[in-house]
Amino acid sequence: MLKVEDLRVYYRSLRGDVQALDGVSFSLADKEIMGLVGESGCGKSTLGKSLIRLDGRMRHVGGSAELDGETLPIADDARMNEFRFRKVSVIPQYAMSALNPTRRIGRMVRELVESRGIRFPTVRAELDRRLALVGLDQDVLERFPIELSGGMKQRMVMVISTLLNPSLLIADEVTSALDVSTQKAVATALAGFRDHDLVRSMIVITHDVSLVYQIADTIMVMYAGKLAEKAATDVIVSRPKHPYTQLLISALPEVGVRYDGKRLVGIPGSPPSLRPAPTGCRFRDRCPLAFDKCAEQPPFVEVEPGHSVACWKAS
Amino acid sequence: MGRYFSRKLLIYALTFVVAVTINWLIPRFMPGDPVSAMVARAGLQSPEGVAAMREYYTGLFGFDVPVWQQYLNFWGGLLSGDLGVSLWAFPQPVTSIIMAAVPYTLGLLIPAILLSWWAGNKFGAYAARKKVLDNTVLPIWYVLTATPYMWLAILLAWALGKVAGLFPVGRSFSASLRPDWSWLFISDLISHWFLPFLSLFLVAFGGWAIGMRNLIIYELEADYSHYLGSLGAPSRLVRRYAFRNALLPQVTGLALQLGVIVGGAVVTEIVFDYRGLGYLVLEAIKASDFFLLQGIFLFIVIGVLVANFIIDIVYVLVDPRTRAGMGGGA
Numbered sequence: 283m284l285k286v287e288d289l290r291v292y293y294r295s296l297r298g299d300v301q302a303l304d305g306v307s308f309s310l311a312d313k314e315i316m317g318l319v320g321e322s323g324c325g326k327s328t329l330g331k332s333l334i335r336l337d338g339r340m341r342h343v344g345g346s347a348e349l350d351g352e353t354l355p356i357a358d359d360a361r362m363n364e365f366r367f368r369k370v371s372v373i374p375q376y377a378m379s380a381l382n383p384t385r386r387i388g389r390m391v392r393e394l395v396e397s398r399g400i401r402f403p404t405v406r407a408e409l410d411r412r413l414a415l416v417g418l419d420q421d422v423l424e425r426f427p428i429e430l431s432g433g434m435k436q437r438m439v440m441v442i443s444t445l446l447n448p449s450l451l452i453a454d455e456v457t458s459a460l461d462v463s464t465q466k467a468v469a470t471a472l473a474g475f476r477d478h479d480l481v482r483s484m485i486v487i488t489h490d491v492s493l494v495y496q497i498a499d500t501i502m503v504m505y506a507g508k509l510a511e512k513a514a515t516d517v518i519v520s521r522p523k524h525p526y527t528q529l530l531i532s533a534l535p536e537v538g539v540r541y542d543g544k545r546l547v548g549i550p551g552s553p554p555s556l557r558p559a560p561t562g563c564r565f566r567d568r569c570p571l572a573f574d575k576c577a578e579q580p581p582f583v584e585v586e587p588g589h590s591v592a593c594w595k596a597s
Numbered sequence: 598m599g600r601y602f603s604r605k606l607l608i609y610a611l612t613f614v615v616a617v618t619i620n621w622l623i624p625r626f627m628p629g630d631p632v633s634a635m636v637a638r639a640g641l642q643s644p645e646g647v648a649a650m651r652e653y654y655t656g657l658f659g660f661d662v663p664v665w666q667q668y669l670n671f672w673g674g675l676l677s678g679d680l681g682v683s684l685w686a687f688p689q690p691v692t693s694i695i696m697a698a699v700p701y702t703l704g705l706l707i708p709a710i711l712l713s714w715w716a717g718n719k720f721g722a723y724a725a726r727k728k729v730l731d732n733t734v735l736p737i738w739y740v741l742t743a744t745p746y747m748w749l750a751i752l753l754a755w756a757l758g759k760v761a762g763l764f765p766v767g768r769s770f771s772a773s774l775r776p777d778w779s780w781l782f783i784s785d786l787i788s789h790w791f792l793p794f795l796s797l798f799l800v801a802f803g804g805w806a807i808g809m810r811n812l813i814i815y816e817l818e819a820d821y822s823h824y825l826g827s828l829g830a831p832s833r834l835v836r837r838y839a840f841r842n843a844l845l846p847q848v849t850g851l852a853l854q855l856g857v858i859v860g861g862a863v864v865t866e867i868v869f870d871y872r873g874l875g876y877l878v879l880e881a882i883k884a885s886d887f888f889l890l891q892g893i894f895l896f897i898v899i900g901v902l903v904a905n906f907i908i909d910i911v912y913v914l915v916d917p918r919t920r921a922g923m924g925g926g927a
Contacts (some may be wrong), residue, residue, distance in 0.1 A: 335827045366829030380824035382838050384845075384917055394825065397834045426917040443828070 284310040284333075284450055284483060289345035289356075291332045301559045302328045304507040305345070307582065308590075310450070315476055315484045317494025317515070319530075320504035323553060326487045327375065329504070330452045332356060333485075334370045350449055367398060371448035371481075375455045377439040381427040388423030391442055398446075405445060412441045415478070416471045433464040440471060444480050451481040457493055465493065473497040491534060495519060500588075503527045506553045506564040509582045513589040523585060523596040526565050563593070571595050605909055609902050616898040621671050623894075624887030631684055632660065634885060657682065658888075680892040685884035691892040694877065699896075701769050702873030705790060706862055709797035710854050717805025718847055722840050724806065725813035735810065738803030750796040750868040757792060764792045767870040793869040797862065801854070805847065812843035845916050852908030 289306045292299040303325045310316055318326045331337060333347055333354065342357035349369060355361040374380055382390050391409065392402040410420055416437040427435060436456065444451060453472060457465040473496075475481050486494055494501055495515060502512040503526065511524040522528045529549045551568035554560050562577040563569070569576070575594045582592040632654045641647050655661050658681065659670055674680060680691040724730045741749065758766035770776070770786050816822060816839035825835050866875030874893055881889040913919050 335823075337823075363829040363831075366827060368829075372827050374820070374824055374827065376820040376824075379820040382821045382825075382842070384842055384915075385838070386917075393834060394828060394830055397830050398828075428918050439824075 283312055283350055285348040286333075287346050287348075289329070289332060289347060290343040291328055291336070292341050292343050293328075293339050294341055295339075295557065298557050299341070299343075300557045302507050302556055303332060304556075304559060306504075306509055307345075308502060308509060308512055310483050310485065312482050313476065314500060315473065315486060315498045316512075317491075317498035317501040318485055318487045318504065319489060319491055319494060319501060320510075321489060321553065323506075323556075324504045325507040326504050327454055328507075330372070330454045330485060330487050333450065334366060334372045334452060335359070335362065367443075367448070368446050369448055370450045370452070371443045371446070373440055373443045373451065373453045373456050375458070377436045377456065378432050378459055380439050381435065383427055386424060386426055387430075387438060391423070391445075394442070395445070400446075409441070409445060412445065412480070415474065416441055417467075433460055433467070436460060436464075436468055437471060440468070440475070444475055447480055447482075449482045451475070451484045452487065453484060454487045455489075456486070457488065457490065466496075469493055469497050491519075491530065503530065507556055507559060508564055508579075509590075509592055510565070511589075511591045511593075513586075517589055523589070523591045524565075524593045525569050525571050525595070601913075602910075605906065609906055613898065613902060616902075617672070617675065617895065618668075620891055620894050620898065621668060624891055627885070627887060631658065631885065631887060635684060635687070675895070680895070681888040683881075683886055683889045685880055685886040685889055691888050694889060695874070695892050695896055698872065698874050698877050701871065702862065702866070702875065705793055705865070705871065705873060706797070709794050710801060710851070713798045713801035714805055714847070714851050714854075717802040718809045718844065720802070721806035721809025722813050722836075722843070725810045725817070726836070731810065735807065738806060742800060742803040742807065746796070746800055747864050747868060749800065750793075750865060753792055753796050754869060757795075764788055766792065769872045789871070793862075793865045793871050796869075797865055805850075808850065809843060809847060812846060813839055816840075816843045845912075848908065848912060848915065852904060852911075855904040855908070 291303040863875035
């Protein structure tokens with residue numbers, strides 16, 4: 283069970299802080315797969331990284347995250363190490379290049395596991411079982427990363443990242459670099475990990491709504507560093523309340539619908555600069571429903587059980 | 598694997614034939630006639646004497662046969678280890694002159710190159726994660742590697758040799774001594790060896806250290822390093838991987854250095870008057886002794902080829918990516 287309270291993470295830059303993650307609160311139940319969607323720069327990857335490892339330019343400004351009753355020491359890189367891999371794990375955006383090119387994969391896994399104080403033989407059998415689960419031969423362990431295809435590397439990284447049964451798995455854009463048929467396989471494998479109880483809960487970060495629709499229980503939409511809406515997957519897709527979500531969903535093509543003569547419309551305008559972020563609702567400038575009250579930031583509140591929205595018009 | 602190496606060997610063999618041919622051609626296109634030079638040196642007065650001597654030397658150097666046969670004879674001599682007779686140190690054979698000089702050159706260059714490579718890489722990797730070192734010590738080497746080597750060498754010879762008087766400058770060992778295994782000779786040898794060694798070491802060390810520092814910083818920012826960090830791997834493991842991967846381009850660099858080893862220190866040997874192959878090159882040119890020059894160049898060519906071949910093998914052992922490429926038509 284993950285609980286995030288008012289989390290703020292800014293990027294340091296020469297021209298002031300970029301408020302990339304600005305007061306985010308949500309919770310993630312056990313067994314829940316949450317899709318985290320939004321356009322580029324909305325802060326979804328920043329949220330993912332904040333929960334496992336801040337990179338050099340990120341600064342934890344405020345807020346907290348609690349996993350299974352323990353507070354994650356987000357700002358303390360050294361203390362955070364204890365949680366990484368065992369409690370929180372990540373399948374990074376760059377899974378294709380995440381493996382050391384000059385080590386045989388098996389040896390790398392052994393060195394990684396042993397560096398965390400775990401004897402390799404104790405996880406060896408489990409490793410083999412998981413390779414089979416994602417459809418990889420055991421002999422990939424004898425190979426170098428360059429000898430694997432992109433999809434194989436992706437699945438290998440999935441196996442490594444989940445080896446210690448983490449409580450929370452963050453999957454960051456895991457399918458963006460894959461072709462459609464492999465995307466489906468990877469998505470199913472992710473859901474399989476949850477179903478086999480190998481990971482307790484999962485955040486799937488993507489800009490591909492149709493992908494999370496296949497595997498996610500809930501979807502959380504972010505816009506310009508803030509949460510816009512969170513609800514069960516079918517609610518988000520069929521009855522979204524936030525105008526941004528509505529526009530996002532309506533911009534998706536639908537299967538079985540003919541579009542001749544009609545163009546799919548996008549959302550006009552572009553997200554605001556976050557250095558510093560504007561006051562009030564950040565979607566205001568692009569929102570067809572905007573009115574006077576939007577000059578004030580709407581709170582992220584539960585409007586129905588399990589359905590939270592940050593919009594004055596929705597509540 | 599076997600196919601890969603037999604292909605490589607074939608390429609090296611071809612390179613060798615071409616290099617030897619060019620090596621044979623160049624002196625023959627050079628201005629100056631060695632026979633006339635030898636005859637003039639003898640200073641004979643009578644025309645009969647000059648003619649007889651000219652005939653003798655022409656026969657001795659093998660100029661009395663057609664050019665194509667000279668070329669074949671050259672190969673024949675080469676394969677039996679006979680590179681002709683030196684003019685500069687007549688009548689010593691070229692092979693024995695080169696063999697006498699080789700230990701000095703190798704004794705100077707191999708320690709300088711290997712030690713600077715080893716120490717430079719260690720230091721560079723260390724500096725990459727120690728800001729203080731990176732900002733204080735490395736800049737000294739930015740300056741050192743940017744100064745012309747010859748100037749630095751002269752400066753060292755002047756400061757430590759002439760002014761401080763710590764080390765003798767000139768010759769490989771004192772003129773009063775004969776080479777033997779006595780303590781006196783060995784200590785004398787080392788004191789003559791130290792300054793040229795130091796000059797080479799200092800410059801090369803800086804080059805390796807600066808290169809390694811940049812490579813390590815690059816590797817620590819690579820995706821695999823970030824991934825290991827995200828999984829809580831201790832920085833010791835991440836650094837070990839980064840060091841090994843950063844070492845690969847440095848191995849190539851070392852190969853290039855070792856390749857030119859045999860002829861590479863001409864400047865050093867001239868500045869310090871150190872009597873190795875580089876010194877021989879200068880003397881051979883001055884005396885227009887093209888047999889000797891030809892012999893030295895041949896030696897350099899063989900050195901470059903052997904060093905490259907060794908590095909090819911080493912690279913296959915250390916970098917799996919080259920191994921993977923070998924399955925096809927590498």
